[in-house]
Amino acid sequence: MTESTFWGGTIRKLWATESDKFQSHLLRLDQDNRRMRFGHGVSETFISDYASRMSDLNSLTYGFFVDGEVHAAAELRKLGDSWGADAEGAFSVERDWQDRGLGTELMGRVIRAARNRGVEHLYMSCLAENARMQRIAKKHEANLRFEYGEVIGDIMPSCPTYLSLFEEAFDDSRGFMLAVLDLRSKMVHAA
Ligand SMILES: CC(C)(COP(=O)(O)OP(=O)(O)OC[C@H]1O[C@@H](n2cnc3c(N)ncnc32)[C@H](O)[C@@H]1OP(=O)(O)O)[C@@H](O)C(=O)NCCC(=O)NCCS
Incomplete structure (x- = not known):
């Protein structure tokens, strides 16, 4: 899928300098969604520390802006x-944006990114009560x-193809352009 604009927003990879935006997003999750995301209740300090490690090169993160x-x-x-061969996926959609297809779309991006990096098993864990997460995982087979009270999802991405590599690269360049335009419009408004 190469379209990057959804529901008035944009999906693109976050830059290493954007961990503050990731942190603000995680802090906006309500208590129940934080518990669903991390498997247990977490404090604001935990979230700040977690988000600050976004740029540690051990992960890539997509954001809906x-x-x-x-x-x-x-x-x-x-x-x-x-x-x-193995990697892990994790997802968070703020309450007001849930049930619009965003989680499904983001999971598609993560599966494609895993595929393009040669990942054979993409694991996702969630609480047994997390019906939404299990629904979107099932949609992606x-x-x-x-x-032990958790549900582990295992997706086996296909081998990368020229098309899957091209689609990710195309999305990245489009995401870069949209980010620059967004920055430019902020600077114009601030002037
Ligand atoms: C799990 C999560 C990422 C899903 O995101 P989302 O944007 O709401 O997902 P989508 O809109 O793409 O799909 C939700 C699906 O769940 C279904 N659904 C909603 N409530 C449901 C319920 N109570 N029982 C079963 N299915 C349900 C929706 O109908 C939809 O399925 P459909 O597309 O076949 O109709 C989001 O709810 C979330 O961030 N939750 C908190 C954090 C979390 O749980 N993270 C997962 C662990 S890492």
């Missing part, structure tokens, strides 16, 4: 020092298994 703010995010994390 509206007016320069992130309202949904999807992370692909390495399980090791370099991209290997994940095998779901229950383990």
Whole structure:
């Protein structure tokens, strides 16, 4: 999928300098969604620390931007020092933006990014009660298994193709252009 504009917003990868936007998004999650995202209740300090590690090169993060703010995010994390056979995905959509297809769309981006990095198993864990997460994982043909009160989703991305590599690169350049235009319009308004 190469279209980057949805519901009046834009999906693109976050830059290393944008961890503050990721942090603000995670802080806007209500208590229940924070618990669903991290598997247990977490404090603001935990979130700040977690978000500050966004740029540590162990992950890539997609954001859904509206007016320069992130309202949904999807992370692909390495399980090791370099991209290997296994990786992990995590998702967060703010309450007001849920049930519009954003989680499904973001999961598609993460699966494609995993595919393009040679990942063979993309794992996602969520609480057993998290019906939305399980629904979007099933839509992407994940095998779901229950383990100690959690559900582990395992998606096996296909091998990369020229098309999947091109689509990601095309999205990245389009995302870059949209980010620059957004910055430019902010500077014009501020002047
Ligand atoms: C899980 C999450 C990422 C899903 O994002 P989203 O944007 O709401 O997802 P979508 O709109 O693409 O899809 C939601 C699906 O769940 C379905 N759904 C909603 N409520 C449901 C319920 N109570 N039971 C079953 N399915 C439900 C929707 O109908 C939709 O399915 P459909 O497209 O077939 O109709 C989002 O709810 C979220 O961020 N939750 C808090 C954090 C979290 O749980 N993260 C996952 C663990 S890492």
